[in-house]
Amino acid sequence: xxxxxxxxxxxxAVLRDRNDxxxxxxxxxxxxxxxxxxxxxxxxxxxxxxxxxELPLSELVRVLETxxxxxxxxxxxxxxxxxxxxxxxxxxxAAARELFMAPHAISGxxxxxxxxxxxxxxxxxxxxxxxxxxGSEHCTTLLGGCIVMSESGPQLIADGKRPxxxxxxxxxxxxxxxxxxxxxxxxGTGSHDITVRDLFVPDAHSVSLISGTPRxxxxxxxxxxxxxxxxxxxxxxxxIARRAIDEVKALATRKTPALAQRRLAxxxxxxxxVAEAEGELGGARSFLLATIDEVWASxxxxxAVGLTERARVRVAxxxxxxxxxxxxxxxxxxxxxxxxxxxxxxxxxxRDVHVxxxxxxxxxxxxxxxxxxxxxxxGDYSVL
Numbered sequence: 001x002x003x004x005x006x007x008x009x010x011x012x013a014v015l016r017d018r019n020d021x022x023x024x025x026x027x028x029x030x031x032x033x034x035x036x037x038x039x040x041x042x043x044x045x046x047x048x049x050x051x052x053x054e055l056p057l058s059e060l061v062r063v064l065e066t067x068x069x070x071x072x073x074x075x076x077x078x079x080x081x082x083x084x085x086x087x088x089x090x091x092x093x094a095a096a097r098e099l100f101m102a103p104h105a106i107s108g109x110x111x112x113x114x115x116x117x118x119x120x121x122x123x124x125x126x127x128x129x130x131x132x133x134x135g136s137e138h139c140t141t142l143l144g145g146c147i148v149m150s151e152s153g154p155q156l157i158a159d160g161k162r163p164x165x166x167x168x169x170x171x172x173x174x175x176x177x178x179x180x181x182x183x184x185x186x187x188g189t190g191s192h193d194i195t196v197r198d199l200f201v202p203d204a205h206s207v208s209l210i211s212g213t214p215r216x217x218x219x220x221x222x223x224x225x226x227x228x229x230x231x232x233x234x235x236x237x238x239x240i241a242r243r244a245i246d247e248v249k250a251l252a253t254r255k256t257p258a259l260a261q262r263r264l265a266x267x268x269x270x271x272x273x274v275a276e277a278e279g280e281l282g283g284a285r286s287f288l289l290a291t292i293d294e295v296w297a298s299x300x301x302x303x304a305v306g307l308t309e310r311a312r313v314r315v316a317x318x319x320x321x322x323x324x325x326x327x328x329x330x331x332x333x334x335x336x337x338x339x340x341x342x343x344x345x346x347x348x349x350x351r352d353v354h355v356x357x358x359x360x361x362x363x364x365x366x367x368x369x370x371x372x373x374x375x376x377x378x379g380d381y382s383v384l
Contacts, residue, residue, distance in 0.1 A: 110194070223305065311369075329350070
């Protein structure tokens, strides 16, 4: 685990000087794809039984936030690939090794059920188009959420109330990537739309997170999988906020605002803003890690993760993103006119963190879902 942290620190230091290159390319540049692959940063959640690190969740947070301190988009690519790699715990070993542990294997894709899968002998014929395919240009395997369809309409799972939704894994060669990622922030993630047409996917390359159960018994795979994604999203925001605060600290020692006679660092308003940003970030990060550790310990002791615990994990992740965004906002404002230039990391931090606030796993709707659960209101909590 220490080696992953050290690799993240090493790569973050290099990434800080390459932010503009990533934005221009609208993807993770190939040298970094190779470096992340060699360091194992795309497969952090693969089970140990398959040769993966099965990284504890609190360690995953620290690795991702360290990478995000170098470049938010690069960290996002590592987060998407690693959280997707956790799904290897639901597959049979042979299929999991093929998709996630083959040389240079990198996974990604979209959980949202924007596709349709028709059962055929040995698998599914699949059509669909998914938005937000982060890292799709460097992935070897992409997944898409699909509603399983019969001739009469969506098939229902055993309870007869909900459609059967499965995640299907596609070879990158069978996926068309559409150039749609023209956005305000996280441009370097290359989160284009992806589409497949009449593609056959074998049964062995599909999983259900609603009706299925993981083959692996490790704590990481008994943790709520949608909560895992939300925690990964939050981790990137924490690293971006840390970068913004550090950038302002450096700026404040050398900048004297226009029409002022004192350095920014000597002004009381700046001192309060930095202190408050540290408080926002520290509180958000501590709440996230404390919640993770508490639920992790409970699961490790043999307890099932109940609805309340799932809701608390989601609240902690969404709160971390909001706290990080508030800290970035303070630093962006404190930077003054310097913040608006493309040469300033502050403008990129501002843009990137506000893209993250829109992610479905930490959005207002996600908090509403968690709040309903905490209030004991009946509902469908399958994605909590």
